[in-house]
Amino acid sequence: MAMSDYTSITLPTPPLWYLLLSPLFALVIYVVGNEFVRAREKIPGLRGPRGWPVVGSLLDVRSNAAIKYQEWAKTYGGVYQVQLGNTNVVVVNSAAAAKALFQANSNALSSRPMTYTFHRGAPSTASFTIGTSPYDESLKRKKKGAAVALNRPAIQSYVPYLDLETKSFLRDLLDYGKKGTVPIDPLPLIQRMSLSLVTTINWGVRVPSIESALFREIVTVEEELNRTRSTIGNPSDHIPLLRLSPFSQVTATSRLLRQRRDKYMAKFDGDVASQVEKGISGKPCIQASVLKYKEAELTSEELRSISLSMTSGGFETVANSVHWTIGHLALHPELQDKAYEQIRQFSGPGMPDAADDQKCAYILALAKESLRYFTVIPLALPRVSIKDITYEKSLIPTGSTVYMNAWACNRDPELWSEPAVFRPERWLEQPEATVFTFGLGYRMCSAHLLAVRELYLIFMRLLSSFRFEACGEIKCDPRTDIKNPNDLIMAPKPYSVLCIPRDEKGLAEYLAKNE
Numbered sequence: 001m002a003m004s005d006y007t008s009i010t011l012p013t014p015p016l017w018y019l020l021l022s023p024l025f026a027l028v029i030y031v032v033g034n035e036f037v038r039a040r041e042k043i044p045g046l047r048g049p050r051g052w053p054v055v056g057s058l059l060d061v062r063s064n065a066a067i068k069y070q071e072w073a074k075t076y077g078g079v080y081q082v083q084l085g086n087t088n089v090v091v092v093n094s095a096a097a098a099k100a101l102f103q104a105n106s107n108a109l110s111s112r113p114m115t116y117t118f119h120r121g122a123p124s125t126a127s128f129t130i131g132t133s134p135y136d137e138s139l140k141r142k143k144k145g146a147a148v149a150l151n152r153p154a155i156q157s158y159v160p161y162l163d164l165e166t167k168s169f170l171r172d173l174l175d176y177g178k179k180g181t182v183p184i185d186p187l188p189l190i191q192r193m194s195l196s197l198v199t200t201i202n203w204g205v206r207v208p209s210i211e212s213a214l215f216r217e218i219v220t221v222e223e224e225l226n227r228t229r230s231t232i233g234n235p236s237d238h239i240p241l242l243r244l245s246p247f248s249q250v251t252a253t254s255r256l257l258r259q260r261r262d263k264y265m266a267k268f269d270g271d272v273a274s275q276v277e278k279g280i281s282g283k284p285c286i287q288a289s290v291l292k293y294k295e296a297e298l299t300s301e302e303l304r305s306i307s308l309s310m311t312s313g314g315f316e317t318v319a320n321s322v323h324w325t326i327g328h329l330a331l332h333p334e335l336q337d338k339a340y341e342q343i344r345q346f347s348g349p350g351m352p353d354a355a356d357d358q359k360c361a362y363i364l365a366l367a368k369e370s371l372r373y374f375t376v377i378p379l380a381l382p383r384v385s386i387k388d389i390t391y392e393k394s395l396i397p398t399g400s401t402v403y404m405n406a407w408a409c410n411r412d413p414e415l416w417s418e419p420a421v422f423r424p425e426r427w428l429e430q431p432e433a434t435v436f437t438f439g440l441g442y443r444m445c446s447a448h449l450l451a452v453r454e455l456y457l458i459f460m461r462l463l464s465s466f467r468f469e470a471c472g473e474i475k476c477d478p479r480t481d482i483k484n485p486n487d488l489i490m491a492p493k494p495y496s497v498l499c500i501p502r503d504e505k506g507l508a509e510y511l512a513k514n515e
Protein backbone atom coordinates (compact mmCIF):
# COMPACT_ATOMS: atom_id res chain seq x y z
CA MET A 1 0.00 0.00 0.00
CA ALA A 2 1.32 3.44 -0.84
CA MET A 3 1.85 6.06 1.86
CA SER A 4 -0.92 8.29 0.55
CA ASP A 5 -3.46 5.47 1.12
CA TYR A 6 -2.87 5.67 4.92
CA THR A 7 -3.20 9.43 5.13
CA SER A 8 -6.52 9.31 3.34
CA ILE A 9 -8.14 7.13 6.06
CA THR A 10 -10.46 9.23 8.22
CA LEU A 11 -11.30 7.95 11.70
CA PRO A 12 -14.96 8.04 12.69
CA THR A 13 -15.76 10.92 15.07
CA PRO A 14 -16.91 9.51 18.44
CA PRO A 15 -20.42 10.58 19.34
CA LEU A 16 -20.67 13.46 21.83
CA TRP A 17 -22.43 11.34 24.45
CA TYR A 18 -19.50 8.97 24.41
CA LEU A 19 -17.00 11.77 25.04
CA LEU A 20 -19.11 13.17 27.86
CA LEU A 21 -19.80 9.86 29.56
CA SER A 22 -16.42 8.14 29.32
CA PRO A 23 -14.94 9.93 32.39
CA LEU A 24 -18.05 8.84 34.26
CA PHE A 25 -17.56 5.21 33.12
CA ALA A 26 -13.92 5.39 34.26
CA LEU A 27 -15.04 6.71 37.64
CA VAL A 28 -17.63 3.96 38.05
CA ILE A 29 -15.04 1.31 37.16
CA TYR A 30 -12.61 2.88 39.65
CA VAL A 31 -15.21 2.99 42.43
CA VAL A 32 -16.32 -0.61 41.88
CA GLY A 33 -12.71 -1.86 41.72
CA ASN A 34 -11.78 0.16 44.77
CA GLU A 35 -14.72 -1.28 46.73
CA PHE A 36 -13.28 -4.76 46.12
CA VAL A 37 -9.92 -3.55 47.43
CA ARG A 38 -11.57 -2.00 50.51
CA ALA A 39 -13.64 -5.12 51.19
CA ARG A 40 -10.49 -7.30 51.05
CA GLU A 41 -8.83 -5.11 53.73
CA LYS A 42 -11.56 -5.76 56.31
CA ILE A 43 -10.68 -8.02 59.24
CA PRO A 44 -13.10 -10.98 59.51
CA GLY A 45 -14.96 -11.15 62.82
CA LEU A 46 -14.44 -7.52 63.86
CA ARG A 47 -17.52 -5.35 63.82
CA GLY A 48 -17.66 -1.71 62.74
CA PRO A 49 -19.70 0.89 60.82
CA ARG A 50 -20.25 0.20 57.15
CA GLY A 51 -19.25 3.62 55.81
CA TRP A 52 -19.67 5.01 52.29
CA PRO A 53 -18.07 3.94 49.02
CA VAL A 54 -14.63 5.56 48.45
CA VAL A 55 -14.65 7.74 51.62
CA GLY A 56 -15.70 5.06 54.12
CA SER A 57 -16.31 6.70 57.51
CA LEU A 58 -13.95 9.62 56.90
CA LEU A 59 -16.74 12.22 56.69
CA ASP A 60 -18.30 11.02 59.96
CA VAL A 61 -15.09 11.53 61.94
CA ARG A 62 -13.66 14.63 60.31
CA SER A 63 -14.51 16.74 63.35
CA ASN A 64 -13.20 15.41 66.66
CA ALA A 65 -12.81 11.77 65.70
CA ALA A 66 -12.04 10.54 69.22
CA ILE A 67 -15.53 11.48 70.47
CA LYS A 68 -17.23 9.85 67.49
CA TYR A 69 -15.18 6.67 68.01
CA GLN A 70 -16.12 6.69 71.70
CA GLU A 71 -19.81 6.88 70.71
CA TRP A 72 -19.47 4.03 68.21
CA ALA A 73 -18.00 1.82 70.94
CA LYS A 74 -21.52 1.67 72.44
CA THR A 75 -22.68 -0.11 69.28
CA TYR A 76 -19.61 -2.07 68.20
CA GLY A 77 -17.74 -2.76 71.48
CA GLY A 78 -14.37 -1.56 72.80
CA VAL A 79 -12.41 -2.80 69.78
CA TYR A 80 -13.81 -2.46 66.26
CA GLN A 81 -12.73 -1.56 62.75
CA VAL A 82 -13.49 1.51 60.64
CA GLN A 83 -12.54 2.37 57.11
CA LEU A 84 -11.13 5.81 56.46
CA GLY A 85 -11.19 5.81 52.68
CA ASN A 86 -8.88 2.92 51.82
CA THR A 87 -7.24 2.74 55.25
CA ASN A 88 -8.71 0.02 57.41
CA VAL A 89 -8.19 0.92 61.06
CA VAL A 90 -8.67 -1.04 64.28
CA VAL A 91 -9.83 1.43 66.95
CA VAL A 92 -9.25 0.60 70.63
CA ASN A 93 -11.61 2.42 72.99
CA SER A 94 -11.47 0.84 76.44
CA ALA A 95 -8.79 0.86 79.13
CA ALA A 96 -8.77 -2.94 79.44
CA ALA A 97 -8.52 -3.50 75.67
CA ALA A 98 -5.76 -0.86 75.34
CA LYS A 99 -3.70 -2.67 77.97
CA ALA A 100 -4.38 -6.07 76.40
CA LEU A 101 -3.34 -4.84 72.96
CA PHE A 102 -0.66 -2.17 73.44
CA GLN A 103 1.05 -3.52 76.56
CA ALA A 104 0.70 -7.26 76.10
CA ASN A 105 1.56 -6.96 72.35
CA SER A 106 4.08 -4.17 72.76
CA ASN A 107 6.48 -5.64 70.23
CA ALA A 108 3.81 -6.53 67.66
CA LEU A 109 2.50 -2.94 67.73
CA SER A 110 5.88 -1.24 67.45
CA SER A 111 5.65 0.39 64.03
CA ARG A 112 4.03 3.52 62.58
CA PRO A 113 2.21 3.93 59.26
CA MET A 114 3.85 5.81 56.38
CA THR A 115 1.46 8.50 55.16
CA TYR A 116 1.21 10.22 51.79
CA THR A 117 1.16 13.79 53.16
CA PHE A 118 3.86 13.56 55.77
CA HIS A 119 6.32 10.91 54.60
CA ARG A 120 6.35 11.39 50.83
CA GLY A 121 9.55 12.88 49.48
CA ALA A 122 11.61 12.37 52.67
CA PRO A 123 15.14 11.09 51.90
CA SER A 124 15.12 8.08 54.29
CA THR A 125 13.48 6.72 57.44
CA ALA A 126 16.48 8.01 59.45
CA SER A 127 15.27 11.57 58.83
CA PHE A 128 11.76 11.10 60.27
CA THR A 129 11.02 12.09 63.86
CA ILE A 130 11.00 9.16 66.26
CA GLY A 131 7.22 9.46 66.54
CA THR A 132 6.71 9.12 62.77
CA SER A 133 9.34 6.43 62.07
CA PRO A 134 8.35 2.92 61.09
CA TYR A 135 10.05 0.13 63.07
CA ASP A 136 13.54 -0.55 61.73
CA GLU A 137 17.17 -0.60 62.85
CA SER A 138 17.44 3.17 62.54
CA LEU A 139 14.42 3.67 64.83
CA LYS A 140 15.95 1.36 67.44
CA ARG A 141 19.16 3.42 67.45
CA LYS A 142 17.24 6.71 67.73
CA LYS A 143 15.07 5.41 70.57
CA LYS A 144 18.15 4.17 72.44
CA GLY A 145 19.77 7.60 72.12
CA ALA A 146 16.60 9.39 73.28
CA ALA A 147 16.14 6.98 76.21
CA VAL A 148 19.61 7.84 77.57
CA ALA A 149 18.80 11.53 77.42
CA LEU A 150 15.33 11.19 78.99
CA ASN A 151 15.84 8.80 81.92
CA ARG A 152 15.49 9.91 85.56
CA PRO A 153 19.14 10.95 86.16
CA ALA A 154 19.17 12.91 82.87
CA ILE A 155 15.93 14.67 83.86
CA GLN A 156 17.51 15.58 87.20
CA SER A 157 20.26 17.42 85.31
CA TYR A 158 17.62 19.55 83.52
CA VAL A 159 16.11 20.89 86.79
CA PRO A 160 17.98 24.24 86.51
CA TYR A 161 16.23 24.77 83.13
CA LEU A 162 12.82 23.97 84.60
CA ASP A 163 13.60 26.41 87.40
CA LEU A 164 14.65 29.22 85.06
CA GLU A 165 11.86 28.82 82.49
CA THR A 166 9.04 28.58 85.05
CA LYS A 167 10.38 31.72 86.78
CA SER A 168 10.53 33.54 83.43
CA PHE A 169 6.94 32.49 82.82
CA LEU A 170 5.84 34.02 86.12
CA ARG A 171 7.77 37.19 85.25
CA ASP A 172 6.02 37.38 81.84
CA LEU A 173 2.57 36.92 83.40
CA LEU A 174 3.32 39.63 85.94
CA ASP A 175 4.74 42.08 83.36
CA TYR A 176 2.41 41.55 80.38
CA GLY A 177 -0.60 41.35 82.72
CA LYS A 178 0.48 44.60 84.45
CA LYS A 179 0.33 42.97 87.90
CA GLY A 180 -3.12 41.58 87.36
CA THR A 181 -4.77 44.74 86.05
CA VAL A 182 -4.79 44.00 82.32
CA PRO A 183 -6.41 40.90 80.77
CA ILE A 184 -4.03 38.86 78.60
CA ASP A 185 -4.14 35.99 76.17
CA PRO A 186 -1.64 33.72 77.95
CA LEU A 187 -0.91 31.53 74.90
CA PRO A 188 2.26 33.24 73.57
CA LEU A 189 3.74 33.31 77.08
CA ILE A 190 2.94 29.62 77.58
CA GLN A 191 4.43 28.83 74.17
CA ARG A 192 7.63 30.70 74.96
CA MET A 193 8.08 28.75 78.17
CA SER A 194 7.33 25.41 76.51
CA LEU A 195 9.57 26.16 73.53
CA SER A 196 12.42 27.38 75.68
CA LEU A 197 12.15 24.21 77.78
CA VAL A 198 12.55 22.20 74.57
CA THR A 199 15.48 24.25 73.25
CA THR A 200 17.38 24.39 76.55
CA ILE A 201 16.86 20.70 77.28
CA ASN A 202 17.79 19.71 73.72
CA TRP A 203 20.56 22.21 72.90
CA GLY A 204 21.19 24.34 76.01
CA VAL A 205 19.87 27.41 74.13
CA ARG A 206 17.10 29.69 75.48
CA VAL A 207 14.26 31.46 73.70
CA PRO A 208 14.11 34.38 76.10
CA SER A 209 11.29 36.51 74.71
CA ILE A 210 8.04 36.36 72.73
CA GLU A 211 9.29 39.43 70.86
CA SER A 212 12.20 37.52 69.28
CA ALA A 213 12.09 36.67 65.57
CA LEU A 214 13.28 33.15 66.43
CA PHE A 215 10.26 32.60 68.68
CA ARG A 216 7.83 33.65 65.96
CA GLU A 217 9.57 31.55 63.30
CA ILE A 218 9.68 28.34 65.34
CA VAL A 219 6.09 28.66 66.58
CA THR A 220 4.75 29.25 63.05
CA VAL A 221 6.71 26.41 61.48
CA GLU A 222 6.05 23.85 64.22
CA GLU A 223 2.31 24.59 64.37
CA GLU A 224 1.96 24.27 60.60
CA LEU A 225 4.07 21.11 60.41
CA ASN A 226 2.08 19.41 63.14
CA ARG A 227 -0.99 20.10 61.01
CA THR A 228 0.50 17.97 58.20
CA ARG A 229 0.73 15.10 60.72
CA SER A 230 -3.02 15.09 61.39
CA THR A 231 -4.36 11.55 61.75
CA ILE A 232 -7.71 12.30 60.11
CA GLY A 233 -7.30 15.77 58.58
CA ASN A 234 -5.42 14.86 55.38
CA PRO A 235 -7.99 13.06 53.18
CA SER A 236 -5.39 12.22 50.50
CA ASP A 237 -3.65 9.97 53.06
CA HIS A 238 -6.71 7.74 52.90
CA ILE A 239 -8.31 8.34 49.48
CA PRO A 240 -5.76 7.64 46.72
CA LEU A 241 -7.97 9.29 44.07
CA LEU A 242 -7.45 12.70 45.70
CA ARG A 243 -3.72 12.51 45.10
CA LEU A 244 -4.43 13.24 41.42
CA SER A 245 -5.96 16.59 42.32
CA PRO A 246 -3.98 19.59 41.00
CA PHE A 247 -5.23 21.50 44.08
CA SER A 248 -3.43 19.19 46.47
CA GLN A 249 -0.57 21.49 47.43
CA VAL A 250 0.03 20.05 50.90
CA THR A 251 3.29 18.35 50.07
CA ALA A 252 4.79 21.49 48.47
CA THR A 253 3.83 23.48 51.56
CA SER A 254 5.35 20.94 53.93
CA ARG A 255 8.56 20.87 51.85
CA LEU A 256 8.88 24.65 52.29
CA LEU A 257 8.17 24.41 56.01
CA ARG A 258 10.77 21.69 56.42
CA GLN A 259 13.34 23.87 54.69
CA ARG A 260 12.61 26.68 57.15
CA ARG A 261 12.85 24.25 60.04
CA ASP A 262 16.16 22.83 58.76
CA LYS A 263 17.67 26.32 59.06
CA TYR A 264 17.17 26.77 62.79
CA MET A 265 17.80 23.08 63.55
CA ALA A 266 21.13 23.16 61.66
CA LYS A 267 22.24 26.20 63.64
CA PHE A 268 21.32 24.68 67.04
CA ASP A 269 22.74 21.21 66.19
CA GLY A 270 25.92 22.72 64.71
CA ASP A 271 26.67 24.81 67.81
CA VAL A 272 26.38 21.82 70.17
CA ALA A 273 28.38 19.54 67.84
CA SER A 274 31.28 22.00 67.63
CA GLN A 275 31.32 22.36 71.44
CA VAL A 276 31.43 18.59 71.92
CA GLU A 277 34.14 18.26 69.25
CA LYS A 278 36.29 20.88 70.99
CA GLY A 279 35.75 19.09 74.31
CA ILE A 280 34.00 22.14 75.77
CA SER A 281 31.71 20.85 78.49
CA GLY A 282 28.73 23.12 77.87
CA LYS A 283 25.36 22.91 79.59
CA PRO A 284 23.88 19.41 79.95
CA CYS A 285 21.54 18.79 77.02
CA ILE A 286 20.05 15.97 74.99
CA GLN A 287 22.14 16.60 71.86
CA ALA A 288 25.39 16.60 73.86
CA SER A 289 24.35 13.34 75.64
CA VAL A 290 23.53 11.55 72.41
CA LEU A 291 26.66 12.86 70.65
CA LYS A 292 28.75 11.44 73.49
CA TYR A 293 26.76 8.18 73.61
CA LYS A 294 28.93 6.27 71.15
CA GLU A 295 27.29 2.85 71.70
CA ALA A 296 24.15 4.02 69.87
CA GLU A 297 26.25 4.76 66.71
CA LEU A 298 23.87 7.39 65.45
CA THR A 299 24.31 8.87 61.99
CA SER A 300 24.12 12.65 61.56
CA GLU A 301 20.65 12.20 60.04
CA GLU A 302 19.55 10.27 63.12
CA LEU A 303 20.99 12.91 65.45
CA ARG A 304 18.95 15.52 63.59
CA SER A 305 15.90 13.28 63.83
CA ILE A 306 16.25 13.26 67.63
CA SER A 307 16.27 17.07 67.63
CA LEU A 308 13.18 17.12 65.41
CA SER A 309 11.46 14.63 67.73
CA MET A 310 12.09 16.70 70.84
CA THR A 311 10.71 19.84 69.19
CA SER A 312 7.67 18.27 67.54
CA GLY A 313 7.00 16.01 70.57
CA GLY A 314 7.63 18.47 73.37
CA PHE A 315 6.51 21.92 72.27
CA GLU A 316 2.77 21.94 71.49
CA THR A 317 1.89 19.03 73.81
CA VAL A 318 3.08 20.75 76.97
CA ALA A 319 1.94 24.22 75.81
CA ASN A 320 -1.59 23.06 74.98
CA SER A 321 -1.94 21.09 78.24
CA VAL A 322 -1.07 24.25 80.19
CA HIS A 323 -3.30 26.44 77.99
CA TRP A 324 -6.38 24.24 78.56
CA THR A 325 -5.69 23.98 82.27
CA ILE A 326 -5.32 27.71 82.92
CA GLY A 327 -8.63 28.30 81.11
CA HIS A 328 -10.32 25.62 83.22
CA LEU A 329 -8.83 26.97 86.46
CA ALA A 330 -10.04 30.47 85.63
CA LEU A 331 -13.57 29.05 85.43
CA HIS A 332 -13.13 27.19 88.74
CA PRO A 333 -11.80 29.45 91.51
CA GLU A 334 -12.56 26.72 94.07
CA LEU A 335 -9.97 24.46 92.37
CA GLN A 336 -7.37 27.23 92.53
CA ASP A 337 -8.04 27.85 96.22
CA LYS A 338 -7.77 24.16 97.08
CA ALA A 339 -4.50 23.87 95.15
CA TYR A 340 -3.11 27.02 96.80
CA GLU A 341 -3.95 25.68 100.26
CA GLN A 342 -2.28 22.33 99.46
CA ILE A 343 0.87 24.02 98.14
CA ARG A 344 1.15 26.22 101.21
CA GLN A 345 0.68 23.22 103.51
CA PHE A 346 3.37 21.34 101.59
CA SER A 347 6.03 23.97 101.01
CA GLY A 348 5.24 26.83 103.38
CA PRO A 349 5.48 30.45 102.20
CA GLY A 350 7.64 31.51 99.24
CA MET A 351 8.40 30.01 95.85
CA PRO A 352 8.08 26.20 95.55
CA ASP A 353 11.45 24.51 95.08
CA ALA A 354 12.26 23.35 91.52
CA ALA A 355 14.20 20.39 92.91
CA ASP A 356 11.09 18.97 94.61
CA ASP A 357 10.40 15.80 92.68
CA GLN A 358 6.60 15.78 92.58
CA LYS A 359 6.12 15.30 96.32
CA CYS A 360 3.08 17.57 96.69
CA ALA A 361 0.46 14.87 96.11
CA TYR A 362 -2.40 17.23 95.25
CA ILE A 363 -0.51 19.10 92.51
CA LEU A 364 0.78 15.84 91.02
CA ALA A 365 -2.86 14.70 91.00
CA LEU A 366 -3.87 17.98 89.32
CA ALA A 367 -1.19 17.52 86.63
CA LYS A 368 -2.40 13.96 85.94
CA GLU A 369 -6.03 15.08 85.92
CA SER A 370 -5.17 17.78 83.39
CA LEU A 371 -3.49 15.14 81.20
CA ARG A 372 -6.49 12.82 81.56
CA TYR A 373 -9.26 15.37 81.17
CA PHE A 374 -7.87 17.25 78.16
CA THR A 375 -5.98 14.35 76.46
CA VAL A 376 -4.28 16.72 74.02
CA ILE A 377 -3.48 13.91 71.52
CA PRO A 378 -6.83 12.13 71.67
CA LEU A 379 -5.95 9.31 69.25
CA ALA A 380 -2.34 8.96 70.46
CA LEU A 381 -0.14 8.35 67.40
CA PRO A 382 -1.18 5.66 64.89
CA ARG A 383 0.53 2.27 65.02
CA VAL A 384 1.10 -0.49 62.50
CA SER A 385 1.41 -4.13 63.55
CA ILE A 386 4.56 -6.03 62.58
CA LYS A 387 3.18 -9.41 63.70
CA ASP A 388 -0.23 -11.07 63.72
CA ILE A 389 -2.19 -10.41 66.93
CA THR A 390 -5.05 -12.47 68.24
CA TYR A 391 -7.60 -10.36 70.09
CA GLU A 392 -10.51 -12.33 71.53
CA LYS A 393 -11.79 -14.22 68.47
CA SER A 394 -10.25 -11.98 65.80
CA LEU A 395 -6.92 -12.16 64.06
CA ILE A 396 -5.47 -8.69 63.50
CA PRO A 397 -3.02 -9.40 60.69
CA THR A 398 0.50 -8.01 60.27
CA GLY A 399 0.40 -4.60 58.61
CA SER A 400 -2.86 -3.46 60.28
CA THR A 401 -3.23 0.16 61.35
CA VAL A 402 -4.32 0.48 64.98
CA TYR A 403 -5.43 3.64 66.83
CA MET A 404 -5.56 3.90 70.60
CA ASN A 405 -8.42 6.22 71.49
CA ALA A 406 -6.63 7.67 74.53
CA TRP A 407 -9.54 10.08 75.02
CA ALA A 408 -12.02 7.20 75.44
CA CYS A 409 -9.61 5.12 77.59
CA ASN A 410 -9.08 8.11 79.91
CA ARG A 411 -12.86 8.40 80.26
CA ASP A 412 -13.60 4.71 80.55
CA PRO A 413 -16.47 4.33 83.09
CA GLU A 414 -15.04 0.92 84.08
CA LEU A 415 -11.98 2.77 85.37
CA TRP A 416 -13.40 6.06 86.64
CA SER A 417 -16.62 7.27 88.21
CA GLU A 418 -17.85 10.57 86.73
CA PRO A 419 -15.16 10.57 84.04
CA ALA A 420 -16.49 13.79 82.50
CA VAL A 421 -15.75 15.77 85.68
CA PHE A 422 -12.36 17.43 86.34
CA ARG A 423 -11.47 16.09 89.80
CA PRO A 424 -7.78 15.83 90.84
CA GLU A 425 -8.80 13.87 93.96
CA ARG A 426 -9.44 10.79 91.79
CA TRP A 427 -5.63 10.37 91.48
CA LEU A 428 -5.25 10.45 95.28
CA GLU A 429 -7.85 7.67 95.52
CA GLN A 430 -6.31 5.61 92.67
CA PRO A 431 -2.66 6.72 92.45
CA GLU A 432 -1.63 3.68 90.39
CA ALA A 433 -4.21 4.25 87.64
CA THR A 434 -2.89 4.62 84.09
CA VAL A 435 -2.65 7.96 82.27
CA PHE A 436 -3.44 6.91 78.68
CA THR A 437 -2.45 10.33 77.33
CA PHE A 438 1.13 9.20 76.67
CA GLY A 439 0.13 6.00 74.88
CA LEU A 440 1.32 2.57 76.03
CA GLY A 441 3.98 -0.02 75.18
CA TYR A 442 7.18 0.25 73.13
CA ARG A 443 6.12 3.42 71.27
CA MET A 444 4.77 5.19 74.36
CA CYS A 445 5.90 8.84 74.72
CA SER A 446 9.69 8.79 75.23
CA ALA A 447 9.48 11.82 77.51
CA HIS A 448 6.48 11.03 79.72
CA LEU A 449 8.54 11.34 82.92
CA LEU A 450 9.91 14.70 81.84
CA ALA A 451 6.48 15.95 80.73
CA VAL A 452 4.82 15.17 84.08
CA ARG A 453 7.72 16.76 85.97
CA GLU A 454 7.42 19.91 83.84
CA LEU A 455 3.65 20.18 84.32
CA TYR A 456 4.00 19.57 88.06
CA LEU A 457 6.46 22.43 88.55
CA ILE A 458 4.54 24.76 86.23
CA PHE A 459 1.31 24.24 88.20
CA MET A 460 3.09 24.43 91.59
CA ARG A 461 4.54 27.82 90.73
CA LEU A 462 1.56 29.20 88.82
CA LEU A 463 -0.97 28.38 91.50
CA SER A 464 1.21 29.52 94.39
CA SER A 465 1.84 32.88 92.65
CA PHE A 466 -1.41 33.86 90.88
CA ARG A 467 -5.17 33.74 90.91
CA PHE A 468 -6.68 33.52 87.43
CA GLU A 469 -9.90 35.36 86.67
CA ALA A 470 -11.88 34.90 83.46
CA CYS A 471 -12.26 38.00 81.29
CA GLY A 472 -15.29 37.64 79.09
CA GLU A 473 -16.40 34.17 78.13
CA ILE A 474 -13.90 31.32 78.35
CA LYS A 475 -14.88 28.29 76.31
CA CYS A 476 -12.73 25.48 77.57
CA ASP A 477 -14.68 22.23 77.28
CA PRO A 478 -12.48 19.66 75.50
CA ARG A 479 -15.59 18.07 73.95
CA THR A 480 -16.79 21.18 72.18
CA ASP A 481 -14.22 23.97 72.30
CA ILE A 482 -11.27 22.68 70.27
CA LYS A 483 -9.68 25.33 68.06
CA ASN A 484 -8.98 23.02 65.08
CA PRO A 485 -10.65 19.64 65.69
CA ASN A 486 -8.61 18.01 62.88
CA ASP A 487 -5.22 18.79 64.40
CA LEU A 488 -2.99 16.11 65.84
CA ILE A 489 -2.48 18.08 69.06
CA MET A 490 -5.63 19.75 70.37
CA ALA A 491 -5.63 23.41 71.42
CA PRO A 492 -8.45 25.37 73.09
CA LYS A 493 -10.05 28.42 71.52
CA PRO A 494 -8.35 31.71 72.46
CA TYR A 495 -9.35 33.36 75.73
CA SER A 496 -8.22 36.13 78.07
CA VAL A 497 -7.53 36.06 81.80
CA LEU A 498 -6.45 38.38 84.56
CA CYS A 499 -3.38 36.99 86.32
CA ILE A 500 -3.67 38.49 89.80
CA PRO A 501 -0.59 38.01 91.97
CA ARG A 502 -1.43 36.52 95.37
CA ASP A 503 1.45 38.48 96.92
CA GLU A 504 2.48 41.13 94.41
CA LYS A 505 5.36 42.61 96.38
CA GLY A 506 6.76 39.23 97.50
CA LEU A 507 6.61 37.81 93.95
CA ALA A 508 8.23 40.86 92.34
CA GLU A 509 11.03 40.83 94.94
CA TYR A 510 11.63 37.10 94.53
CA LEU A 511 11.81 37.36 90.74
CA ALA A 512 14.11 40.39 90.89
CA LYS A 513 16.52 38.50 93.15
CA ASN A 514 16.36 35.14 91.40
CA GLU A 515 16.44 35.68 87.65
Ligand code: HEM
Residues within 6 Å of the ligand: 130, 131, 132, 143, 146, 309, 310, 311, 313, 314, 315, 317, 318, 321, 376, 377, 380, 381, 382, 437, 438, 439, 440, 441, 442, 443, 444, 445, 446, 447, 448, 450, 451
Ligand atom coordinates in the same frame (compact mmCIF):
# COMPACT_ATOMS: atom_id res chain seq x y z
C1 HEM B 1 1.93 16.78 77.81
C2 HEM B 1 2.98 16.39 77.17
C3 HEM B 1 3.05 15.24 76.21
C4 HEM B 1 2.07 14.42 75.72
C5 HEM B 1 0.59 14.44 76.03
C6 HEM B 1 2.70 13.48 74.80
C7 HEM B 1 2.03 12.46 74.14
C8 HEM B 1 2.63 11.55 73.30
C9 HEM B 1 1.94 10.47 72.64
C10 HEM B 1 0.45 10.19 72.72
C11 HEM B 1 2.86 9.78 71.92
C12 HEM B 1 2.59 8.52 71.09
C13 HEM B 1 2.49 7.35 72.02
C14 HEM B 1 2.07 6.04 71.40
O1 HEM B 1 2.14 5.83 70.20
O2 HEM B 1 1.65 5.18 72.18
C15 HEM B 1 4.13 10.42 72.11
C16 HEM B 1 5.30 10.03 71.53
C17 HEM B 1 6.49 10.72 71.68
N1 HEM B 1 6.73 11.82 72.46
FE1 HEM B 1 5.42 12.71 73.70
N2 HEM B 1 4.03 13.75 74.75
C18 HEM B 1 4.29 14.81 75.58
C19 HEM B 1 5.51 15.41 75.80
C20 HEM B 1 6.67 15.09 75.15
C21 HEM B 1 7.93 15.77 75.34
C22 HEM B 1 8.17 16.91 76.34
C23 HEM B 1 8.81 15.18 74.48
C24 HEM B 1 10.26 15.49 74.26
C25 HEM B 1 10.97 16.39 74.87
C26 HEM B 1 8.12 14.12 73.80
C27 HEM B 1 8.68 13.26 72.88
C28 HEM B 1 8.04 12.20 72.29
C29 HEM B 1 8.68 11.27 71.37
C30 HEM B 1 10.13 11.32 70.93
C31 HEM B 1 7.70 10.34 70.99
C32 HEM B 1 7.84 9.20 70.00
C33 HEM B 1 7.94 7.85 70.69
C34 HEM B 1 7.98 6.71 69.68
O3 HEM B 1 7.38 6.81 68.62
O4 HEM B 1 8.61 5.70 69.98
N3 HEM B 1 6.82 14.09 74.22
N4 HEM B 1 3.97 11.51 72.97
